[in-house]
Amino acid sequence: MANVHEIRVCGGTGCHNNKSADLIKALKKAIKAADLGETVKVVETGCFGLCEKGPIVMVCPEETFYSQVAVEDAEELINTHFVKGEFFTKRLYKTIKDDIKRKAFSDTEFYKKQYRIALKNGGAIDPEDIDEYLAVGGYTALEKVLKEMQPADVVDVVTKSGLRGRGGGGFSTGQKWKFAMLAQGDKKYVACNADEGDPGAFMDRSILEGDPHSVVEAMAIAAYAIGADEGYVYVRAEYPTAVKHLQKAIDDAKEYGLLGDDILGTGFNFTLSIRLGAGAFVCGEETALLNSIEGLRGEPRPRPPYPANKGVFGCPTILNNVETYANITTIINDGWEKFAELGTEKSKGTKVFAIGGKINNTGLLEISMGTTLREIIFDICGGIPNGRKFKAAQTGGPSGGCITEKNLDVPIDYDNLIAIGSMMGSGGLIVMDEDNCMVDVARFFMDFIVDESCGKCPTCRIGTKRMLEILEKICDGKGELADIDRLQDIAQTLANGALCALGQSASNPVLSTLANFKDEYLAHIVDKKCPAGVCKNLTDFVIDADKCKACGKCKKACPVEAISGEAKVAHVIDQEKCIKCGTCMSNCPFDAITKK
Amino acid sequence: MSKQDTITNFDAVKEIVATYRDMPGCLMTILQKTQDEYGYLPFEIQDAIAEELGIPTSEVYGVATFYSQFSLVKKGDYLISVCLGTACYVKNSQLILDRLALELGIEIGATTEDYKFTLEPTRCLGCCGLAPVMTINDDVYGGIVPNDIPDILAKY
Ligand code: FES
Numbered sequence: 001m002a003n004v005h006e007i008r009v010c011g012g013t014g015c016h017n018n019k020s021a022d023l024i025k026a027l028k029k030a031i032k033a034a035d036l037g038e039t040v041k042v043v044e045t046g047c048f049g050l051c052e053k054g055p056i057v058m059v060c061p062e063e064t065f066y067s068q069v070a071v072e073d074a075e076e077l078i079n080t081h082f083v084k085g086e087f088f089t090k091r092l093y094k095t096i097k098d099d100i101k102r103k104a105f106s107d108t109e110f111y112k113k114q115y116r117i118a119l120k121n122g123g124a125i126d127p128e129d130i131d132e133y134l135a136v137g138g139y140t141a142l143e144k145v146l147k148e149m150q151p152a153d154v155v156d157v158v159t160k161s162g163l164r165g166r167g168g169g170g171f172s173t174g175q176k177w178k179f180a181m182l183a184q185g186d187k188k189y190v191a192c193n194a195d196e197g198d199p200g201a202f203m204d205r206s207i208l209e210g211d212p213h214s215v216v217e218a219m220a221i222a223a224y225a226i227g228a229d230e231g232y233v234y235v236r237a238e239y240p241t242a243v244k245h246l247q248k249a250i251d252d253a254k255e256y257g258l259l260g261d262d263i264l265g266t267g268f269n270f271t272l273s274i275r276l277g278a279g280a281f282v283c284g285e286e287t288a289l290l291n292s293i294e295g296l297r298g299e300p301r302p303r304p305p306y307p308a309n310k311g312v313f314g315c316p317t318i319l320n321n322v323e324t325y326a327n328i329t330t331i332i333n334d335g336w337e338k339f340a341e342l343g344t345e346k347s348k349g350t351k352v353f354a355i356g357g358k359i360n361n362t363g364l365l366e367i368s369m370g371t372t373l374r375e376i377i378f379d380i381c382g383g384i385p386n387g388r389k390f391k392a393a394q395t396g397g398p399s400g401g402c403i404t405e406k407n408l409d410v411p412i413d414y415d416n417l418i419a420i421g422s423m424m425g426s427g428g429l430i431v432m433d434e435d436n437c438m439v440d441v442a443r444f445f446m447d448f449i450v451d452e453s454c455g456k457c458p459t460c461r462i463g464t465k466r467m468l469e470i471l472e473k474i475c476d477g478k479g480e481l482a483d484i485d486r487l488q489d490i491a492q493t494l495a496n497g498a499l500c501a502l503g504q505s506a507s508n509p510v511l512s513t514l515a516n517f518k519d520e521y522l523a524h525i526v527d528k529k530c531p532a533g534v535c536k537n538l539t540d541f542v543i544d545a546d547k548c549k550a551c552g553k554c555k556k557a558c559p560v561e562a563i564s565g566e567a568k569v570a571h572v573i574d575q576e577k578c579i580k581c582g583t584c585m586s587n588c589p590f591d592a593i594t595k596k
Numbered sequence: 597m598s599k600q601d602t603i604t605n606f607d608a609v610k611e612i613v614a615t616y617r618d619m620p621g622c623l624m625t626i627l628q629k630t631q632d633e634y635g636y637l638p639f640e641i642q643d644a645i646a647e648e649l650g651i652p653t654s655e656v657y658g659v660a661t662f663y664s665q666f667s668l669v670k671k672g673d674y675l676i677s678v679c680l681g682t683a684c685y686v687k688n689s690q691l692i693l694d695r696l697a698l699e700l701g702i703e704i705g706a707t708t709e710d711y712k713f714t715l716e717p718t719r720c721l722g723c724c725g726l727a728p729v730m731t732i733n734d735d736v737y738g739g740i741v742p743n744d745i746p747d748i749l750a751k752y
Contacts, residue, residue, distance in 0.1 A: 198682075293621055
């Protein structure tokens with residue numbers, strides 16, 4: 001019998017929406033047609049991380065890496081790779097930088113600089129098959145903990161590893177567990193925050209979809225450490241695949257005796273269930289999430305008391321996010337020393353980033369703490385598309401700030417990011433180029449916060465609304481210089497007076513854009529111009545009569561019939577009618593239309 | 597689909613409440629299951645849930661209006677969701693949304709008079725690699741520009 005090959009096809013949300021399910025069907029059909037059913041099998045895996053180039057296909061064991069494989073390619077891929085025994089060059093993944101077709105997965109720029117702990121099984125196993133997880137060492141950490149370690153030892157190992165919460169604040173995970181372990185109470189809970197709210201961050205979804213057992217196992221370990229017997233995973237309802245895979249993982253673990261009563265014959269009991277969120281960003285805040293698990297309005301509670309003493313249903317609770325849990329089994333299995341070797345002095349281990357926006361390789365990556373933004377953006381992710389210039393990168397989502405060219409070489413860790421006016425947050429990283437208006441971006445985030453402010457405390461409810469109104473005014477060209485002082489003033493009040501982190505950090509995007517791009521604010525306020533050509537009231541689209549060849553393409557494309565012109569006569573845009581959608585500009589073959 | 601009628605049959609509500617009432621913190625789950633069943637949560641449904649659970653309607657209303665996924669009004673046959681997550685926003689998804697509003701002749705967030713389309717912005721759909729992204733029910737459209745909209749709508 002020939003070698004047995006496995007074709008791994010990414011079934012993560014990104015690739016799924018790029019028709020990977022149809023591709024799998026087509027591949028299976030082609031395998032059958034070529035009579036290879038005995039030697040080649042197709043597996044649907046979790047996310048590989050390179051979402052931009054989906055659907056991703058990897059042929060193992062040789063790790064040949066194909067990208068953007070269309071349904072129509074299936075037959076040819078099978079015939080070339082397996083029947084003829086050659087590479088299917090058309091879809092071999094190529095790196096953007098040197099354009100050399102790369103063959104092996106581990107050989108690509110995108111993967112070479114990464115260090116994967118939380119994402120270790122993404123793309124490597126079938127997430128719906130517990131046996132595959134067991135085959136790569138799954139549940140050995142749980143067994144070790146239950147049979148060889150005391151709860152205090154577990155807490156100790158996690159503390160010594162230096163692991164800090166990956167969801168935002170960066171609080172020591174071991175400390176958190178310790179407080180809950182020491183808290184008095186007959187009933188305790190462990191909870192997992194999978195209510196990924198930062199728009200543009202999707203690592204938690206990816207981990208739950210691609211490696212759900214790693215979270216289940218880690219939660220059982222945490223439960224043992226603090227003395228809990230029940231747990232909840234609070235998942236965004238917008239993540240149906242993640243919910244499905246997680247539920248399957250829980251059910252299978254129960255069947256294998258890895259959840260439920262008397263786990264592995266040690267007398268330890270632990271049950272786990274899923275609670276669905278219903279769309280509220282504030283539920284990412286820990287006390288709000290607790291309320292939501294209880295079925296109430298997801299409003300934050302004043303702290304103290306902290307959840308470690310009074311959490312779900314008033315009982316001691318630990319709450320960690322998905323990525324934090326995904327580090328636990330590695331720490332237990334490989335030892336805290338190995339984990340603590342990675343990263344910087346105060347930020348150990350790795351961090352997953354979801355990188356999006358104006359970047360060549362949109363996707364998920366995991367780097368060791370201390371990597372610079374320049375390495376992430378330009379080396380790993382291939383830089384900015386279309387030859388545009390890098391302008392800023394936003395980390396920390398609506399609570400974070402932007403990082404500019406001058407700080408690209410700062411090693412990324414929790415403390416450094418705060419020092420340069422941003423924050424780690426959950427690891428969303430949005431890259432912006434010269435076509436993005438920073439005032440508009442600040443307005444966008446404030447709009448988001450106003451929408452998501454729960455309304456419980458007036459500081460946040462009213463303060464954010466006032467800030468949004470001022471930003472809208474500036475974007476509309478009606479701003480005045482005093483508005484800048486007003487923004488700063490309200491920002492201060494919010495930071496001091498809001499009840500929870502959502503409000504306290506709500507003004508960060510405004511403050512950081514003000515600090516780094518004051519000239520853009522001034523251009524809007526004083527010159528009444530939007531330099532990036534985004535703010536509609538401050539931008540005019542005009543046709544250069546010298547360049548216009550009167551082809552009529554823009555006129556045809558305009559949705560509001562704002563363009564007039566006859567054959568052979570340069571066309572003109574009626575500024576009154578124009579809705580500034582930019583369609584004419586992208587349809588002009590002669591680059592005759594510009595923004596002024 | 598016809599316009600919003602008053603609901604008079606609450607059998608499903610009763611069944612759902614009976615199934616979940618003993619679960620601690622059951623209200624959100626009940627609302628989710630009920631919305632799956634009826635498509636939305638008008639006042640009469642909220643009243644029925646409150647009565648079954650023996651709690652004030654205000655409590656049900658408080659939760660139903662807190663979370664963006666619960667809808668108090670009926671939606672169209674096709675729900676068009678345009679992602680306004682950050683990754684999509686910086687790639688001009690707002691222009692997509694504006695163009696849809698223009699083509700459909702409705703405000704953002706509204707439903708067409710024939711209850712065919714509802715147009716809504718959403719937050720990150722988790723496939724930022726395809727930005728800007730929009731979905732129409734289960735169909736996903738990625739990497740689109742405003743001019744693609746008329747052809748896409750014509751399919752429905
Ligand atoms: S921001 Fe639109 S899919 Fe993530």
